[in-house]
Amino acid sequence: TRCPSAEVLCDCTDHDIQIQGGNFTLTKKLEKGSLLIYRCNDGYYPYPALTRMCQPNGSWKPAPRRFSPQKCKLVECPDPNVMENGNVSPPEVQYFVGNETSYECYSGYTLRGSSKRICLPNGKWSGSTPICSRDSGSACPDPGVPPGASRAGNMFGIDDKVRYTCNGELFLVGSKERVCLENGQWTGTEPACYYKHTFDTPREVAESFGGAIKGTLTTTQSLNDTQEGRLIRISKSGTLNIYIGVDISESIEKEDFEKARDAIITLIKKIASFSVSPNYEIVFFSSEIYRVVNILDFFNAKVELNKVIEDLEKFKIESESTPNIYIFAIGSDIFDDDLQPLTVGTGGNHYFRMSKIVELKETFDLIIGESTLKRESC
The missing domain is CATH 3.40.50.410 (von Willebrand factor, type A domain)
Known part of the structure; x- marks a missing residue:
C-alpha cells in the first residue's frame, strides 16, 4: 500500500519480499531509506533483485514481482565455448557451480592453461584460461579469449592490439585493450567477464x-x-x-x-x-x-x-x-x-x-x- 500523498511518509511493508531458499536483513527495519539485503548460501545468489530500497512513499525499489518471486538461484559461470582452435566438453548452454569442463586443441595446436576447469561458488572457473596456439613466429603469444568474452584482433606482432568485450549481461573487469610490446609481453592484464553475482576471493x-x-x-x-x-x-x-x-x-x-x-x-x-x-x-x-x-x-x-x-x-x-x-x-x-x-x-x-x-x-x-x-x- 502506497501513501495517499507524496507529502506523507509511509513505512514499507513486508509483502512479497520474502526469498525462497535464503533470508534477508533490513538496515532500518521497514522505515524510509532502509536497505533490504538478500542473503543466499554459498553457490547461490538472490534473483531477480540483490537488494531493495524503501522509498519515501512506502514502496520498494525495485518493486517485488508477484509472478517472479524472489529466490536463490544456482551460481552460473561464463560460457567457456569461446576458446579458439579447440573443443570444450561437455558443450552446454549454461554452466553452473560444480560443473566440470575439459579442453582439447585441434591437431597442430598446443594447449596452454588448464585442461580441466570447475565452476566455483564465486562464479569463476578454476585454473587459468585454456589457449590453443602454435608457433607462428609472432612477437607475442596468443593472449586467448576468457570465458564469456569476444576478442577483436588476431595479429600478435609488435604494436598489434587486441580488444575484448563481454557477451550478454556480463561486464568486463581488467584490460579492454592490450598491446604487444617488443619484449614479447602484452600490456595490461588478462580481462575477465563477470556476472553481477561474480566475486573475488x-x-x-x-x-x-x-x-x-x-x-x-x-x-x-x-x-x-x-x-x-x-x-x-x-x-x-x-x-x-x-x-x-x-x-x-x-x-x-x-x-x-x-x-x-x-x-x-x-x-x-x-x-x-x-x-x-x-x-x-x-x-x-x-x-x-x-x-x-x-x-x-x-x-x-x-x-x-x-x-x-x-x-x-x-x-x-x-x-x-x-x-x-x-x-x-x-x-x-x-x-x-x-x-x-x-x-x-x-x-x-x-x-x-x-x-x-x-x-x-x-x-x-x-x-x-x-x-x-x-x-x-x-
Whole structure:
C-alpha cells in the first residue's frame, strides 16, 4: 500500500519480499531509506533483485514481482565455448557451480592453461584460461579469449592490439585493450567477464593487490643487529601517499562500517610494523564528507600515526557533523558502472569485487605478512 500523498511518509511493508531458499536483513527495519539485503548460501545468489530500497512513499525499489518471486538461484559461470582452435566438453548452454569442463586443441595446436576447469561458488572457473596456439613466429603469444568474452584482433606482432568485450549481461573487469610490446609481453592484464553475482576471493585480491604493494615496498634485512623489526625501503618515487575513502551513507549498516574501519586500522598497523611512514588521507563520506585525517598534516609533520589510529577508532557512523586508485567494491549490489571508471588509466587490474566486508580485513592480513613480502639481503 502506497501513501495517499507524496507529502506523507509511509513505512514499507513486508509483502512479497520474502526469498525462497535464503533470508534477508533490513538496515532500518521497514522505515524510509532502509536497505533490504538478500542473503543466499554459498553457490547461490538472490534473483531477480540483490537488494531493495524503501522509498519515501512506502514502496520498494525495485518493486517485488508477484509472478517472479524472489529466490536463490544456482551460481552460473561464463560460457567457456569461446576458446579458439579447440573443443570444450561437455558443450552446454549454461554452466553452473560444480560443473566440470575439459579442453582439447585441434591437431597442430598446443594447449596452454588448464585442461580441466570447475565452476566455483564465486562464479569463476578454476585454473587459468585454456589457449590453443602454435608457433607462428609472432612477437607475442596468443593472449586467448576468457570465458564469456569476444576478442577483436588476431595479429600478435609488435604494436598489434587486441580488444575484448563481454557477451550478454556480463561486464568486463581488467584490460579492454592490450598491446604487444617488443619484449614479447602484452600490456595490461588478462580481462575477465563477470556476472553481477561474480566475486573475488580475499586470496585472489591479496595476490593481485599485494603484488602492487610489493612493487612499492621492498623488505630488506637490516645490518643493524639492534633493530629486530623488518625495514621497508620505498623503492619507487621515495614517497608513499595512501588515500582511503569509505562510504557511510544511510544504506550502510553500522556493523559493516565498524568492520571496514577495523580493516583500515589493520592495514595501517601492518604497514607501520615494517618501519615505513606513509602519508595518509582518510575520508568517510555520505551526503557530507568527514575528513578523519588530512594528508597535508603529514607533509607538515603535524600528526603522528598513533593519533591517526586513535581518531579512526573514535569515529562513529552516527556522526552528524593520476595516482593509482584501487577500488574494493564490497556488498550485495555493487554499482560497477559508477565505480569502475575511477580506475581508468591504472592498467585495468585495480578493481576488485568482494561479497562481504569482513573479507577486506582477511585480504589485508594475507597481503602484508611475513610470508607474502619478499626478503632481500642488503
